[in-house]
Amino acid sequence: MSNSLSEDRYPYIKVKLSVNGRDYEVSVRPYERLIDVLRYKLGLTSVKEGCGRGECGACVVIMDGKLVPSCLVLAVRANNKKILTLEGLAPEGKLHAIQKAFLDVMSVQCGYCLPGVILATKWLLDKNPSPTDQEIKEVLGGQLCRCGSYLRFVKAVKLAVKYLKEGKVYFDIQELMSPP
Amino acid sequence: MVLIRDDVVRPKAVLDLWPLRKELAFIKREGGWVKIGALATIEEICSSFLVRDCRYAGFSDMCSHFATPYIRSLATIGGNIGAAHPLSDATILLLTLDSEVKLVSIRGERWVKLDKLFLGERKLAKDSSELIAEVRFKEVPENSSTALLKFDRRWGHSMGYVVVAVYAQIKDNVVREVRIAFDSIGRPFPERAKKTEKFLRGRGLSEDVIEWACTEVLPKEMKRISDYRASAEYRLELSKVLLRRALLRIKSRIRGG
Incomplete structure (x- = not known):
């Protein structure tokens, strides 16, 4: 996107972002997309670029409580916004219940779509803690999975609902890794 | 944005209208009109009074099938109109409500009927200096309702092989007023089946x-295209079926209140 434009004509703009609870101030070109800033300036590589045109759902992030495709949002538009990416879902060393559920049902094949799917699930469960199958499918309908794990996604979301209802929000990675 | 990324267009400058949302993101009733600001998002329409009013139930039909949740939070009503694309669901529904669009420029403002706005695919009867600011339609009377039907094989990102919207006022089982809009009647933009x-x-x-309206009258004014998504015959057949379903849905909606 940037190579066709003359760099000097478009000076840097300072943008304040609060990403995963940390405040950043970054200098961006006016034409830079949020996805590029998150990936290349902040190093948050869980934000994947699939199609780059808002069709695949791999790049979605939660911005001020809204699910948005970061490939269609200019970085300047995210000024002063709160952004959540997969990295911010659980504290260091922990897994969020949704992540645990997706692992439990072995829904991960190539994994490229998963950050988007998990964030879409988080967004869904935040506003609707016990969704029906239909509601799950409606929301995840926007997330394309090349490997075709769709049925397991539905299973995983229901398992995540169960964990959250039992009050299990975070799981310790060390404990999960060590044999019982 | 997509066209810029793909290097299809190289604009000298792009103006982000999002900051104007403070003024142009309203959805309100005022003086017998329903007014929607061009920068109101589909998501906002989906949680407005429109989807709870039986007369405007077409908006609730639209919401569950409009692209995907993450597009609904960015897509605006003005953008949907400005795209001038056959598959602009919101535009098709607004056509049945006999909507008008407010165009604003430094020379002033003017109102254009929505059905006079389209000239061709992605072509509008407006100057490039004019900005779509608002769309409005008159509140519809009692005993009337709207419906929008769309057919595709999937839910997410469904573009619809065929999209139909209908507004009708039915009193004593007689159709007092009816307006039908399709994604396309023959030309590549949404139009009414007059x-x-x-x-x-x-x-x-x-x-x-x-039955007669769908199988005898509609095919006489409709010309469908074949492309890689569906054949013309299939689209025409679907148009008949969906129009019938839409009329029946409206009938039951009006009866149900």
């Missing part, structure tokens, strides 16, 4: 009348 409307106006909405 001959079918004329046929239905003043008639009782019996099964025979609906």
Whole structure:
């Protein structure tokens, strides 16, 4: 996107972002997309670029409580916004219940779509803690999975609902890794 | 943005209208009109009074099938109109409500009927200096309702092989007013099926009348295209089926109140 434009004509703009609870101030070109800033300036590589045109759902992030495709949002538009990416879902060393559920049902094949799917699930469960199958499918309908794990996604979301209802929000990675 | 990324267009400058949302993101009733600001998002429409009013139930139909949740939070009503694309669901529904669009420029403002706005695919009867600021339609009377039907094989990102929206006012089982809009009648932008409307106006909405309107009247004014998504024959057949379903849905909506 940037190579066709003359760099000097478009000076840097300072943008304040609060990403995963940390405040950043970054200098961006006016034409830079949020996805590029998150990936290349902040190093948050869980934000994947699939199609780059808002069709695949791999790049979605939660911005001020809204699910948005970061490939269609200019970085300047995210000024002063709160952004959540997969990295911010659980504290260091922990897994969020949704992540645990997706692992439990072995829904991960190539994994490229998963950050988007998990964030879409988080967004869904935040506003609707016990969704029906239909509601799950409606929301995840926007997330394309090349490997075709769709049925397991539905299973995983229901398992995540169960964990959250039992009050299990975070799981310790060390404990999960060590044999019982 | 997509066209810029793909290097299809190289604009000298792009103006982000999002900051104007403070003024142009309203959805309100005022003086007998329903007014929607061009920067109101589809998501906002989906949680507004429109989806709870039986007369505007077409908006609730639209919401569950409009692209995907993450697009609904960014897509605006003005953008949907400005795209001038056959598959602009919101535009198709607004056509049946006889909407008008406010165009603003430094020279002033003017209102254009939505059905006079489209000239061709992605071509509008407006100057490039004019900005779509608002769309409005008159509140519809009692005993009327709207419906929008769309057919595709999937839910997410469904573009629809065929999209139809209908507004009708039915009193004592007689159609007082009806407006039907399709994603395309023959030209590559959403349009009203005026001959079918004329046929239905003043008639009782019996099964025979609906059948005749869908199978005899509609095909005379509709010309469908074949492309890699669906054939013209299939699209025409779907148009008939969806129009019938839409009319029946409206009938039951009006009866149900």
